[in-house]
Amino acid sequence: MSRDSIIDRFLASSEKYSSKPAAWANHDGVWKYINWSNYAQKCRLFAGGLIAREVDPTSHVAILGANSPQWVIADIGAMMGQCIPTGIYATNSPSEVAYIVNHCDAAVLVVENRAQWEKFDAVRDELSSVKAVVMIKDSERVDDALVVSFDDFLESGRAHLDAVNARIDAIKIDDVATLIYTSGTTSNPKGVMLTHDNLAFTTGAAVKVVGGLLGEDCMVSYLPLSHIAEQMFTIHLAATFGYPVWYCHDIAKLRDTIAVARPTVFFGVPRVWEKFKAALENRMSEATGGKAKMLHWARAIGVEAGYERFANENLSGSLRFKYSMADRLVFKKIKAALGFDRLRIGLSSAAPIGPEVLEFFLSLDMPILEIYGQSEGSGPTTANRPRAGQARLGSVGLPLPDVQVKIAEDGEVLAKGRNIFKGYYKDEAATADALVDGWLHSGDLGQFDKDGFLTIIGRKKEIIITAGGKNIAPAKIEAMLKKIDGIGQSVLIGDGKKYLTALLTLDAERAPALALERGWPSELDALVMDEGFKKYLAEEIETVNASLARVSSVKKWTVLAQDFSIEGDELTPSLKVKRRVIDTKYAEQIAAMYAEAALAE
Template identity: 30%
Template sequence: MRDFALAPPTTTAPLTGGLADSVFDTALREPNTPQLARRPDPAKQVWTQVTAAELRDEVVDLAKGFIASGISPGHRVAIMARTRYEWTVLCYALWSVGAEVVPIYPTSSRDQVAWILADSQCSAVVVEDEQGLMTVGSVCTSLPLLRNVWQLDDGAMPQLVELGRTVPTTTVDSMRRIVLPDSAAVIAYTSGTTGHPRGCALSHRSLASPCDTLLAGWRHTAAPPGVQPTVLAFLPFSHVYGLMIQGLCLRGGLLMGHEPDLSGEALSSALLSFRPTYLYAVPSVFEKIYKNFLRAAQKAGRGALFERAVGTARDFATAVERQRLGTGSGPGFDLRLQHALYERTVYRKLRAALGGRVCGAVSGGSPLNRELALFYSGIGILVHDGYGLTETSGGVTAQPVGREKFGTVGQPLPGTEIRVAGDGEIMVHGTSVFQGYVNDDAGTREALRGGWLATGDIGRLDTEGYLTITGRKKDIIITSSGKSVAPAALEQRLRMHPLVHQAVIVGDNRPCVGALITLDPDFLAHWRASLALQEDTPHRQAREENALREEIGRAVAAANSTVSRSESIRVFRVLAEPFALSNGLLTPSMKLRRDAIVRHYAFEIDAMYQARTRSSRPNAAAEELAHWDDSDNVFR
């Protein structure tokens, strides 16, 4: 077993109360500091700043309404809404009265909502719109403890404020001051990729710990000197990563705006109008931004120029990385000259598309592809890849400033210890580790072993303590020949191709590894339009399909180049529809439901493998395996 830990931070003061205290402390210390930004009219993209004092007053007024409604310390209140301004005010108002927040994805199904509300024994729930109200209403009869349902789009907040007019402000102060650091602040439910979601009890201390550590060591990277860092929050606050971003902003004096619409058009518009200095996202967002850059360049007839610029960016970032890690001398004269040329003609235009002020970023949720990290670093946006999970309140590792090593998720945060067990499982110990699963003592005992959290993730630590994530234990595929394959790296590499939207590796008890692939609809339309085929020829469709087979075949070949032959993809199938929430193949946090996908596409998977074995003789295993030399490209 290997372990690694950095020294505890020396500049982080111990938490003495609850998370809501930061709102009140900032308002007392710097009342005019802009804390949040909101858009009265989202269509106009005009942002209005909310000062620390104004935010505190809103939180107090809303907290009074909760008190008047019977919400008291220990009560659990669910918030079922997108990432919007009201979410933050609601959250801190509930923490001000000692209540526990239960985040629920607004896209959750009726059964998921019923399970979470019942399992957490919620006293109340705040929904965003009529759809949410109908979902909660359809399960209310099975929830005897649920007393209040408030709808944001039907005036819930003004109604609560009016209800609390007669409650003294001192009552809020008294309730806030009795909140202890180890009191539960959030009951965050896991994605539920297998079985029911489980509620993780996260304390005020565990949520504050990674935020304060990151602020102490990394805040200066979020904006140029003398400039207040600004962050556009668009990841769901229903996920612990989103909650960590909210905590970082409010505890660290970063100006935070909200964008509830995750569509490409809405997000692009918000980035251009809000102009953040720092970007928090997940790998799929960074992948999508890159593909949008590529598609725009190709549409403008500059695809070849863009690809040369991408190559130079990666080469430049690789040389810089070697220099900072002490394994190289840095970019040579010719490379610096090329990079400077593309900086004037390409890179600054790419940064302008993100608002023009982004100077750095963080990627979380899953590991970021090394080539993608090199690209962003090469165009002037250094992405710090990190690692965390719901049970650790978010942050576990981060890239050390000035010692970033792409392809890893960095080193353990100061005060956090990591071990890699003999079977490769990552174990974590530290302040941010959760208190346990709600109503699941057996699950808690299984996860917490002598104070160490068994994460279920597998990885490795290098000699300098950098952690590389290789996958999830439960996702490991074992072929009929006994070969163990971690699917994450192959799936990540497949998604780097512009046409590939999603990828799932299969192969349990099969002769080889296979892949189910869905296509990016935007890039597919662009790709079809760019094909040099005559419009009305009778064989156009067949020629187009053949070209698509070849293109996806190249994506598979590129992925296979990163693994051994026994781990490579030999068969694949392109599916007609994506894995989505609507068909039950994604979790609300957009994770793949692998077991459900395998069941759903059992016929297609069987057909994919049978297509390559029809010519083999029965019971001739050696001859059968000889047929798996080339990737199959069967399309559905």
């Protein structure tokens, strides 16, 4: 068969690794796995369940719930049935669920539990396309004619396996394979249509970047599977290389899952790495005397060795010896305590990550490689490679093999290649805006250095235009503010205003520890009011301002005791800041920072 789809690769892996673990999940405190052979059979049965309900090819199957093997079984099973899986963020509201289900006319909705079912039930009168609701957790049964348990749905497909094989054979490489809805931070989400060729090409290109993956590798799945980045690692790369995936259904249990899984490759959005950093800093601050000196020495060696490896294949003789000592005395112990003792590659994407975070992990012998991309490019567009001369700290790397990337006259990043999406579902106007002569207009502003490494400056739509007509990209300034010890998030304000201000949040892990070190109150509400803390923050922001042009300096700021969160609707499920929500939610605090200026006019 000349066709090379993700389904073809998945079935090949299920034969090659038939008795080996494909997916690990925690069942009432006990980790259990399903092997590749059973995994593939369940996917076939899911496809058969669709056929049993007369779901036609190209129909959509919406999936709503936390990460689990069943989520992927539904996704792969839908593709096997020539249907189009469509993920919905587990944190979405009933109205947001209704929008996506209606927009894609989903024939089947897979829900994790009763709580997710209730979202559907609240708006079911608006959702006439749904023929069945499949409940993953059988223990949370719902007495409703539309509802069928996951196991019963699979069993109904057993009589249709021949028909499933026929549908698999009928898959065309240019067919739409999956629908990825954007997070919708500024408007209703758009459905990104990715073809089988998009996914297969991007998977192959990603492997060339990371240097190959093996069945002996393993990863932790914890970011929303509705997001293309998590799908790439959990579904498409796993299908291609047959490595097992450990499912973490609750991000609050991520550290526990890592400790058990001991992943060899780990993908984290910047906020996850930042929280790891804050927790490690707290623990390392407890070291005293000789241990503190040893840690300081080892971290300096880690940074030196890390930069040396970016430039050369091997460490020089003296550095190699010092690194070996630091590794034995410090690095191995820290990584083992985290569950990262087998880590080969750490990755970050989805939002800017501060250079200080990258260098922090470099100092612990855990280099993080930045990747850049978007759903419309099937995930990655550029990436740093774990090879000498092909990684640069602070950049998002080099273009993927066979992907063209260029900068438009206005600074926008454009990309072209087989990874670029087919278009937005039911939205020809948006497709025409995003795809011009085959080039994807990313909406991001970037620049190349002399060696071809790309740096992202910010989003075109997020450019702040002050009352004086100055254009300011907020990302760089926000990153500098987030470097202040104890600060969690920062959002720059100033569009149409005479000067810039900022909303800052406290880091719930690091701020209390810092307060104890400085003799300030450690309770967050009290800390933001403390005069010592206010003076410290003013000095830190003055230091930031000293490195900025006067028009870019932050004149006023407000500190929020609570960090931004998904639950508070300030962050997307992939932990990106929702600027418009924050502008509205904290309008009173923002207005107060400009009140004196208004009175003076």
